[in-house]
Amino acid sequence: MAEEMRVLLEYADKINPESADEYVKVGGYVGLEKARKMEINDLIQEVKSSGLRGRGGAGFNAGMKWSFVPKNAEIKYVVCNLDEGEPGTYKDRIICEKNAQALLEGMAICGRAIGSSQGYIYCRGEYPFIVKLLKNAIQSAQELGTLGDFNIEVRMGAGAYVCGEETALIESIEGHRGEPRFKPPFPGVAGLWGVPTVVNNVETFACLPYILTNGAAWFAGIGAAKYPGTKIVTLTGDAVNTTFFEVPTDYILRDVIYKLGGGVKGGKKLKAVQVGGTSGSFIPEQNLDTPIDFDSMGAIGAALGSGAVLVLDETRDIVDIVTRISKFFEHESCGKCNPCREGTFRCREIMEKINSGKGSQKDIDNILLLTRVMQKAALCGLGQAAPFPIQSTIKHFAHEYARKIV
Amino acid sequence: MANYKDIIVGCKNQKGGIIEAFHALQNEFNYIPHEALVEAARVFGISEAQAYGVATFYSYLSVEKRGKYIIRMCESAPCHVAGADELLKALESQLGIKVGETTSDGKFTLELTECVGQCQATPVITVNSEPVFNVTTKILPQVLAAYK
Numbered sequence: 124m125a126e127e128m129r130v131l132l133e134y135a136d137k138i139n140p141e142s143a144d145e146y147v148k149v150g151g152y153v154g155l156e157k158a159r160k161m162e163i164n165d166l167i168q169e170v171k172s173s174g175l176r177g178r179g180g181a182g183f184n185a186g187m188k189w190s191f192v193p194k195n196a197e198i199k200y201v202v203c204n205l206d207e208g209e210p211g212t213y214k215d216r217i218i219c220e221k222n223a224q225a226l227l228e229g230m231a232i233c234g235r236a237i238g239s240s241q242g243y244i245y246c247r248g249e250y251p252f253i254v255k256l257l258k259n260a261i262q263s264a265q266e267l268g269t270l271g272d273f274n275i276e277v278r279m280g281a282g283a284y285v286c287g288e289e290t291a292l293i294e295s296i297e298g299h300r301g302e303p304r305f306k307p308p309f310p311g312v313a314g315l316w317g318v319p320t321v322v323n324n325v326e327t328f329a330c331l332p333y334i335l336t337n338g339a340a341w342f343a344g345i346g347a348a349k350y351p352g353t354k355i356v357t358l359t360g361d362a363v364n365t366t367f368f369e370v371p372t373d374y375i376l377r378d379v380i381y382k383l384g385g386g387v388k389g390g391k392k393l394k395a396v397q398v399g400g401t402s403g404s405f406i407p408e409q410n411l412d413t414p415i416d417f418d419s420m421g422a423i424g425a426a427l428g429s430g431a432v433l434v435l436d437e438t439r440d441i442v443d444i445v446t447r448i449s450k451f452f453e454h455e456s457c458g459k460c461n462p463c464r465e466g467t468f469r470c471r472e473i474m475e476k477i478n479s480g481k482g483s484q485k486d487i488d489n490i491l492l493l494t495r496v497m498q499k500a501a502l503c504g505l506g507q508a509a510p511f512p513i514q515s516t517i518k519h520f521a522h523e524y525a526r527k528i529v
Numbered sequence: 530m531a532n533y534k535d536i537i538v539g540c541k542n543q544k545g546g547i548i549e550a551f552h553a554l555q556n557e558f559n560y561i562p563h564e565a566l567v568e569a570a571r572v573f574g575i576s577e578a579q580a581y582g583v584a585t586f587y588s589y590l591s592v593e594k595r596g597k598y599i600i601r602m603c604e605s606a607p608c609h610v611a612g613a614d615e616l617l618k619a620l621e622s623q624l625g626i627k628v629g630e631t632t633s634d635g636k637f638t639l640e641l642t643e644c645v646g647q648c649q650a651t652p653v654i655t656v657n658s659e660p661v662f663n664v665t666t667k668i669l670p671q672v673l674a675a676y677k
Contacts, residue, residue, distance in 0.1 A: 211605070247646070278548070281587030283586065298548055298573065298583065360606075448606055457586075
């Protein structure tokens with residue numbers, strides 16, 4: 124198995140992503156038509172039984188998430204998380220650039236399932252050209268009448284990684300500082316402007332048209348049984364082909380790097396690969412024969428996350444890269460909770476000390492203790508995930524640390 | 530140059546749209562002038578302090594005057610391993626400014642950024658949000674020369 128499997132990206136570069144007409148010609152909006160004819164409960168059941176799990180990183184069953192939305196609420200919202208700020212990730216941009224109408228259709232399907240007529244796409248501030256593309260795509264769909272009475276508004280973020288966290292994202296749409304809320308209540312019960320809100324990732328929404336068109340059983344039969352479907356991965360770093368690929372979820376990490384990615388640049392050996400973006404764990408060579416699905420990655424102490432794959436060759440300095448990553452988290456911590464605000468600051472401080480050759484074993488012990496506290500006590504995923512690169516490299520690349528400490 | 534009051538009024542109908550108003554202001558002025566921030570707070574019914582809190586939370590928004598071209602250099606891990614450190618040194622020396630500063634002719638402002646989602650072609654810089662790919666120290670002079 125060395126081939127891609129293109130579902131979301133089947134018509135990439137063959138159709139104009141802004142044009143609803145062109146999308147309809149290749150089978151678009153059939154899924155939404157089907158959804159409209161189904162009973163609401165059957166529709167949610169169909170998505171549940173497809174096994175579709177959130178593609179943003181948390182891996183929660185999408186249909187299950189929708190089923191928590193109270194049926195009797197008058198106003199509800201569908202929110203698309205297009206804030207992909209996880210370094211090394213650009214799959215949501217690719218989905219929009221290649222197949223934006225599928226995202227709109229998916230949101231409308233969700234709207235039908237939860238009884239919402241208003242959607243918001245929260246697009247990161249780094250992608251003003253995607254905001255433009257999406258606005259044109261929405262206009263095209265409205266002109267063709269495919270979205271029916273479902274409205275979609277695009278809002279642009281302004282450069283804050285934490286806004287990828289769903290409650291921070293909601294705060295930002297409301298025009299506030301993007302600081303996460305305490306949960307519960309979860310957005311499904313009290314989200315945007317206090318009403319029930321479903322927040323899903325771009326890729327999750329974009330899967331829905333295909334699930335409805337081809338059936339839940341078809342989707343459930345693709346890839347890994349417990350995390351079915353395809354996943355778009357983005358290669359970065361020292362891979363030969365630093366580009367995107369869509370693969371079934373039981374695809375092996377080694378094949379992503381060596382078959383699709385063309386291996387390591389310059390014929391060098393691989394030292395490590397970081398999957399899931401900058402908050403992901405570093406994976407050593409011996410674990411490469413692991414399927415990329417959510418649970419298989421979890422079983423080796425890693426995470427699929429956003430599907431970013433950062434390849435590092437044998438010459439790379441792991442401690443230096445993790446030091447850089449620790450600066451990222453210090454910069455992006457919103458400052459609302461103490462464990463993350465102070466924790467990411469101290470992690471960066473200790474990593475810099477070790478990286479500059481002034482650290483000791485005591486510093487490594489301290490940073491491990493600190494990261495355990497952050498995982499347990501931080502309010503949101505940012506502070507809880509910031510420790511993974513540090514912990515995983517101290518575990519798998521201890522010799523690199525040993526070389527730098529006094 | 531458009532009036533800041535007109536720009537803000539244009540965003541008034543978007544519920545909670547103060548960030549949209551800030552973006553629109555920056556499109557015109559490259560930063561959020563103080564009087565515009567005060568007006569936006571009034572139009573959206575929040576205090577000046579709250580509006581300032583929002584404007585200073587997000588890295589893309591600035592309450593300080595900036596140059597005609599805002600260069601943002603990504604220093605996230607994929608760009609870091611592709612040589613972002615050397616590129617930053619080259620940027621600083623060729624522009625004659627440090628990060629956060631604006632050239633004396635008001636042409637360039639240099640800022641650092643985290644990932645801009647273009648990691649297929651590292652190192653990446655953006656100039657007024659337009660990404661420029663594979664920016665090595667070697668091609669930097671011609672990249673900068675393109676901005677008049």
